[in-house]
Amino acid sequence: MTIIVNGNSKVFQDGVTLLEILKELALVDKVMAAAVNMEIVKQDEWDRKVLKDNDKLELLDFVGGG
Numbered sequence: 001m002t003i004i005v006n007g008n009s010k011v012f013q014d015g016v017t018l019l020e021i022l023k024e025l026a027l028v029d030k031v032m033a034a035a036v037n038m039e040i041v042k043q044d045e046w047d048r049k050v051l052k053d054n055d056k057l058e059l060l061d062f063v064g065g066g
Helices: 019-022
Strands: 002-005 008-009 033-036 039-041 056-060
Touching: 019 033, 019 056
Parallel strands: 002 056
Antiparallel strands: 002 008, 033 039, 033 056
16 A cells, blocks of 8 residues: 655555554654544554555654754
């Protein structure tokens, strides 16, 4: 199935969870917030959030600066 990750189409197995996607993309320790179809998914729900074909996933990392 296809998931749009930060604007880029990527193919994953059916029934993949948000946490599995983060592991596959080697982003588990880098992502601070995630939204599926514009809805924030709490970090303690990432292992239970199953994505569907054509879902839009936005992964955010907070960067400090000044």
